[in-house]
Amino acid sequence: SSIIQPKFPLRIHPTPSMAILTWSDQLNVGIAAVDQQHRHLVEILNQLDEAVALGAEPQAIVDTIDALIDYTRYHFEREESLMRHAGYDPALCAEHQRQHQDFIDKVMAEQQQAEAQPDKVSSALLEFLVTWLSEHILYSDKQMAQAIAHHQLDDTETLQQQKTEIMQNNLYSALRESETRFRQLADHLPALIWITNAKHVPIFCNRFWYESFALGKAELTKDNWLNRIDQRDQERLQQAYLQAAERQTPLKIEYRLLQGKRQPRWILETAVPRIRDNGKFAGLMGCGMDITHQKEAEAYLEQQVSLRTEQLLVANQTLESEKNQQILLNNQLKETQSHLIQSEKMASIGQLAAGVAHEINNPLGYISSNLNSLQQYLQEVLKVTEMAERMAQRLPTDDPLLQSFEALRRDVDLDFIKEDMPDLVSEALEGANRAKNIVQNLRDFSRIDKQERTPFDLEAGIDATLNIVNNELKYKAEIIKQYGGIKPFVCVGAQLNQVFMNLLVNAAQSIEEFGKITIRTGYQNDDWLWVEVEDTDQGIPEAIQAKIFDPFFTTKPVGKGTGLGLSLSYKIVEDHKGRIELQSAPGKGTKFRIHLPTH
Numbered sequence: 001s002s003i004i005q006p007k008f009p010l011r012i013h014p015t016p017s018m019a020i021l022t023w024s025d026q027l028n029v030g031i032a033a034v035d036q037q038h039r040h041l042v043e044i045l046n047q048l049d050e051a052v053a054l055g056a057e058p059q060a061i062v063d064t065i066d067a068l069i070d071y072t073r074y075h076f077e078r079e080e081s082l083m084r085h086a087g088y089d090p091a092l093c094a095e096h097q098r099q100h101q102d103f104i105d106k107v108m109a110e111q112q113q114a115e116a117q118p119d120k121v122s123s124a125l126l127e128f129l130v131t132w133l134s135e136h137i138l139y140s141d142k143q144m145a146q147a148i149a150h151h152q153l154d155d156t157e158t159l160q161q162q163k164t165e166i167m168q169n170n171l172y173s174a175l176r177e178s179e180t181r182f183r184q185l186a187d188h189l190p191a192l193i194w195i196t197n198a199k200h201v202p203i204f205c206n207r208f209w210y211e212s213f214a215l216g217k218a219e220l221t222k223d224n225w226l227n228r229i230d231q232r233d234q235e236r237l238q239q240a241y242l243q244a245a246e247r248q249t250p251l252k253i254e255y256r257l258l259q260g261k262r263q264p265r266w267i268l269e270t271a272v273p274r275i276r277d278n279g280k281f282a283g284l285m286g287c288g289m290d291i292t293h294q295k296e297a298e299a300y301l302e303q304q305v306s307l308r309t310e311q312l313l314v315a316n317q318t319l320e321s322e323k324n325q326q327i328l329l330n331n332q333l334k335e336t337q338s339h340l341i342q343s344e345k346m347a348s349i350g351q352l353a354a355g356v357a358h359e360i361n362n363p364l365g366y367i368s369s370n371l372n373s374l375q376q377y378l379q380e381v382l383k384v385t386e387m388a389e390r391m392a393q394r395l396p397t398d399d400p401l402l403q404s405f406e407a408l409r410r411d412v413d414l415d416f417i418k419e420d421m422p423d424l425v426s427e428a429l430e431g432a433n434r435a436k437n438i439v440q441n442l443r444d445f446s447r448i449d450k451q452e453r454t455p456f457d458l459e460a461g462i463d464a465t466l467n468i469v470n471n472e473l474k475y476k477a478e479i480i481k482q483y484g485g486i487k488p489f490v491c492v493g494a495q496l497n498q499v500f501m502n503l504l505v506n507a508a509q510s511i512e513e514f515g516k517i518t519i520r521t522g523y524q525n526d527d528w529l530w531v532e533v534e535d536t537d538q539g540i541p542e543a544i545q546a547k548i549f550d551p552f553f554t555t556k557p558v559g560k561g562t563g564l565g566l567s568l569s570y571k572i573v574e575d576h577k578g579r580i581e582l583q584s585a586p587g588k589g590t591k592f593r594i595h596l597p598t599h
Contacts, residue, residue: 030145037074042133048065072104076104079100080096092144107125191288192267193285201222213228214260226238269288293410296411454490456489456492456496469501473517477511500533502566507537515537517533518532535589539584549570
């Protein structure tokens with residue numbers, strides 16, 4: 001009658017759906033009253049674990065620990081009284097009492113921590129309870145019961161095997177280790193990871209979440225986290241959570257997270273409901289990712305697409321006008337060509353070329369000048385950029401300016417721009433130079449700025465031309481030179497170099513993969529010299545051989561050739577009182593031979 005009765009009624013609760021330790025017959029010691037009390041202790045332990053795992057109200061967790069301490073004291077007094085009345089070995093009885101007191105001290109310490117911080121019920125306490133109960137029941141209590149009943153005591157190996165089987169059946173260690181690893185992993189991920197209970201109260205948030213929301217664990221409540229969400233998104237986000245809980249379906253939503261005076265950060269969040277084994281809703285768990293850079297890139301891309309679309313519309317209108325003008329011009333040229341003999345046709349084209357060259361030359365001049373200036377300015381800008389990067393490297397890694405600079409640097413892809421801009425300017429200059437050469441061809445074709453005749457080393461001129469067009473030739477053909485030792489003779493050397501360049505470039509462009517271009521020189525007699533350019537292309541069909549010297553005739557795709565190269569070459573050779581001969585057959589290559597008088 002002197003034994004203190006427990007505050008809570010002595011009844012066996014149904015095993016919770018989340019059991020940390022499941023009762024089995026192996027835990028029975030053989031004394032009905034003791035077994036009943038042990039089973040009730042296991043039930044309280046399971047209720048405590050479920051309350052912690054599901055994020056129950058703090059007071060409910062504290063009350064469960066109080067119930068565990070209260071009932072444990074009751075059980076220990078009953079068990080110690082039983083040992084004394086049964087005449088159990090005093091030394092073993094004293095060891096029992098010491099173990100009981102150690103248990104009470106440990107749980108009391110955890111109780112004080114739980115009262116101060118209810119969300120800090122440690123995994124260590126639950127692990128201690130499971131280990132202590134299983135070992136104490138299997139060893140100390142079972143030995144005591146067997147001694148009181150005068151039964152043969154189980155050996156230590158048998159008891160250890162029973163404990164192993166119990167722990168394996170419960171998978172307790174694996175569950176605890178998984179939970180610990182999950183929390184450690186979540187705290188190291190750059191993502192917003194959180195879990196709420198059925199009342200939408202946060203029961204777990206990882207470190208990145210607290211840092212992003214600028215809240216401490218002690219500050220977090222059911223509702224104050226919402227103040228960190230942009231007002232434009234608060235209602236929509238709340239409704240999404242409520243619908244996910246009501247319908248028990250996953251959700252995916254974007255919202256803006258406030259960052260003090262800085263621009264809000266865009267978050268893409270995915271959440272799923274937590275459903276217990278009995279089908280009851282237990283809360284939500286979610287993961288949010290920062291997609292601010294993606295949003296900024298999308299906005300920039302939309303702006304660029306709009307701008308480019310507008311530019312394309314203007315360009316298309318211009319091209320359509322130019323196309324109509326070109327069609328008109330072509331029709332006029334065809335009509336003129338059909339009524340003139342070859343010499344008259346050449347004269348007409350000469351006049352046309354002079355007008356075109358004059359009109360193009362002026363704008364082309366300032367385009368080339370501006371591109372050269374732009375190239376110089378670009379070098380200075382790149383120097384400034386490099387200086388800014390070096391200055392940024394001297395700033396602390398946590399400096400806001402450095403972080404903003406690095407973010408901007410990544411957003412605009414500065415490394416790519418630095419690499420690509422010189423190429424763009426170089427390509428534009430190359431295009432301007434090509435246009436300049438075309439204008440020069442037109443001027444030469446129309447005999448504008450006619451040059452004086454002087455002694456000229458023809459073979460040295462070929463070598464110089466090869467150097468100029470080296471990039472055009474080196475990937476297409478092997479160059480073979482078979483010079484005959486031509487002596488300098490009086491001519492317009494620049495014009496003949498233009499002829500050699502046209503023949504060499506045409507030869508390279510006619511070779512589909514990789515072939516050979518052979519250049520030969522020699523004398524026919526004392527009055528004539530000759531130059532040959534022979535390639536290994538597919539040959540020129542006989543049907544068009546008579547047209548290849550016609551102005552504007554070309555077999556290249558639209559935009560790839562002007563059709564002036566061979567006609568200009570023909571005219572230059574003709575002006576030097578010479579002639580060009582063509583030898584070509586399908587599959588056997590093409591050879592041009594130039595004959596020039598030496599006097």
